[in-house]
Amino acid sequence: MSNRPVSVIGFDADDTLWQNEQYYKLTEGHFRSLLADYAEGEHVSERLLEAEKRNLAHYGFGIKGFTLSMIETALEITEGRAPSSVISEILAIGRDLLSHPVECLPHARDALEALAGKYFLVLITKGDLFDQERKLAQSGLGDYFDAVEIVSDKTATTYRRIFGKHGEGPERAMMIGNSLKSDVVPAIATGAWGVFVPHELTWVLEHVEKPEEAPRFREIPDLGHVPELVANLGS
Template sequence: MQKLTTIGFDADDTLWHNERFFRITQDRFAELLREHVDGDHLSDRLLAAERRNLGHYGFGVKGFVLSMIETALEVTENRVPGEVLRELIDAGQDMLQHPIELLPHAKEAVEAIASTHRVLLITKGDLLDQERKLAQSGLGDLFDGVEIVSDKTPAVYTRIFADHGDGAARGLMAGNSMKSDVVPMVDAGGWGIYVPHGEEWAFEKAPAPDASPKYQALDHLGQLPALIERIEQG
């Protein structure tokens, strides 16, 4: 009997680039407001707004744009020019239309694992945006299930791997976020596999669960099929 039956993949910055577009837009945000506040302070103010607003807007581009607008109003004491707000809205719309660029090894890894296990896409963010990116990625037909969730917690992983597989204990989740993809999956009783991307949103940082035998870190996604094989044989 297989030790693992169901493999979950994160989407943004695990299968395709995402954070780089947030960084580009944030740099433009800083340029637009450089006369009002220094860049480091502005970055801290924006991150604080994003944290406050997660409960209202969730994860994704729309919440990011609203947080930028809120921060711009705050740091200028409501004197931010209308054309600056217009540029921020336009930047958000550009992000929602940006073509998908798959990360190295993403397609090959999903294809290889889909031939031996059930594979799931488990992602958070704007529903329409995530559906658009999945459709453009060309990977949609490989997945046995797709879950777009408001947050990733042990309870969410417990539900998903029960609904689509044989429970979290026989599941594995691979992703670039220690906080969202790895730690809660390990807490749910499954394997959490960290695949670093290089660009990471501060909110997604967390200590690695080094004491858990079900935690592993890889250099890139191309190493995942061999790791799964070793787990099955171990």
């Protein structure tokens, strides 16, 4: 067994390794314009967020659930009178999201390259299986990871299972991501390190308070600081 404090490092994908939320925001803007004759844009966004909250338990995270929530919202706002052209356009912009090129965030490749081979790296991401596999393949980052876990949600139970499966348990693991709710807080709850890398467009449903009193909480401005952070844990 190594004397290093960490042997397994988990990375979130969307808005940690590559851009994601900005494309949802652009799609939402298009959706608001489609319903401009029926409601104010802010009202459309509010109703869409309500639909997303309701539907998470049914559709999970990802583009397909988002598209279904847009359709549901359009039908609600128009009281069932949304023209077929609007529904067709919603389906089209959903398909566009599913084929959008992947744009890696700054320092993502350099950080993974610096850690690969020294630590067991596992990608831990939630969302649609096909879409997440597509983005990982297009990112060109797949070869840096020793394992990939695409999960329906990220909870303390999820992290206990993954860090037990791929390592020596949460106490010698670290999770890195842009979501306090999904990546940091539940990982810390298991005894792992939780590293917060803020992204300016993190989805509102992923917002919670920073666990600043937690001894294993860390915050860094970007992924370029990861290798130094990991190296200095034991010092």
